Amino acid sequence: MPTTPEPKLISGNANLPLAKAIAKRMSMHRGVNVGLVDARIERFNDAEIFVEVYENVRGEDMFIIQPTSNPANDNLMELLIMADALRRSSAQRVTAVIPYFGYARQDRRSKARTPISAKLVANMLVGTGIERVLTMDLHAAQIQGFFDIPVDNLYASPVFALDIMSRFKDDMADIMVVSPDVGGVARARELAKRINAPLSIVDKRREKPGEVAEMTVIGDVKGKKCFIVDDMVDTAGTLCKAAEVLMENGASEVHSYITHGVMSGPAVERVTKSVMKNLVITDTIQPTEAVKGAPNIRILPTAPVFAQAILNIWNGTSVSSLFDNETLEPIYEGIFAKI
Template sequence: MNKEELHEMLHPMKLIGLGGNQALAERIAAALDKPLLETAVQHFSDGEIQVNITESVRGCDVYVIQSIQDPVNENFMELMIVLDALHRASAHSVNVVIPYMAYSRQDTKNRSREPITAKLLANLLQLTDIDDLIAVDLHASQIQGFYNIPVDHLHAMPILAQYFLDNGIASKDDDDVVVVSPDHSGAKLARTFGSYFDAPIAIVDQRGARYDAEAHDMIGDVKDKTVIIVDDLIDTGSRIASSTKSVLAAGAKKVYVAATHALLSQNATEVLNGLPVEQIVVTDTIKHKKYPDRMVRLSVARLLAKGIDYIYNDKSIHRIFDEQNRIQG
């Protein structure tokens, strides 16, 4: 009996998929060839959440999959209650897989009397004594420092980049593509994404305290280029709308959008449907009933399944990053 078989015998892997994104949890379970535990979640008439895990988890290594998406606070509270239930049920280890981490944009204090809610969220999660956290494309990498437990920060950008390479939209031998950041703070992400194509970057010189949907000046040359606007998330769509208008005003010939998380808040679907873009490429970290017409969704299920497998079997997570860096042009 090898080490992995012994681990499986002593501490079986168990998966729980909560209501934030049940479809993604099912894909992850299928990739791992493991069933999801049956978990009954009920709401009392006043909104209180009651959770019942219908089979034993004593001595098991449990991985709870929950996107903290709209309704954010309800999904977060559901997660916290399940984590408490698992500890009371004598699970050997409790690990959390969060494809989308809400509140991660509130990671710093910019004004007086302003909270750092990402840190508060970290404190609350750690009150439940979780053993490990797996997340995808946090809004700011330094959020990992808010935790005193291992945080495995996986990246979906290589999956998005591979799509553009596979579909001939970009290539490492083509100087026709420019990667555009919607603002100055996203320049690092744009540079990382552009490195997969050896593409230059440009920046929308977005001014003012809040984002608007108007055209702005460009830093960099996009004239007669195919532009890929890249961001970590799409919320209301106003930043993408502004960036699209800005690059077209600067002479871009085609516009694509790439982002990990599609929040699609308020009337984002209508805003994005009204933009002259070729495609909007996102992942399935967040689930909606309706999506914009030209939105392509790529799954992060295999990425997360691999992360779970590596952690469960004590393999170096760095192997995932090495594999992602070898994307095919």
């Protein structure tokens, strides 16, 4: 049971709008004002990071909201230094809310003499005294095993399913869920089960990183509205090529539902010029003005699910209950109609 009156939130600079939205949602749930703890995060002339917390946090249940997105190293160091500041200020418990977990793509040794950076980051987080991690759609689910502390990995697929059923309720018979590679089949299958749709796969073969040599569609997509599902979109090269291949194989429309919109380099331009009708991402990474201004990119909010997950952790109740539509629908009631 909680020993403090309310959970306390603190945010770094990585995604302040998301942190404020989470605080607002928690205020609505609790019926009391839940604000962000007043603090300053500055950089010295040599780019060293300095953190000062202005409020008393002794004995408090603290939640640090900080995705480790671009610039990944700066945002990771902010998170570590904030955690150290809170531990040294006698916070009762520190939970890291990391909507986007950077370095997750380095979860294994793909070649000789390469690091497992995701494990190194996990060790650093635990070493600062963080006692729990809350994240969304880890690139590889086994990263949870890199930590010796509890890790709650939320999924975007229930939110995607609600959005699809809201927007395409008259076309559900024509929908085909597509995994952009063999490794993402489990993620795509999860969404397909939720909306009772068939599953197809785009098999890709790379000659070298960043280049797609060949793509083959496994499954009949002719006349189908195809929904590509993945955990992140970076430069969008593979995604746009997969959309082209699906259209060449007879798909009527291609939409993409991607959790983390990294959107680096030429990504926005590629998506804007692509055959995709819509790219739907979440706000786990703060979108740039270019992303927000793109005509065929929509952004789904994650604040409702993160706010409820934080309250469940604070109350000692189930986080996995948020994977059920019955729990999630009231949290997102009326939101999809506005997006």
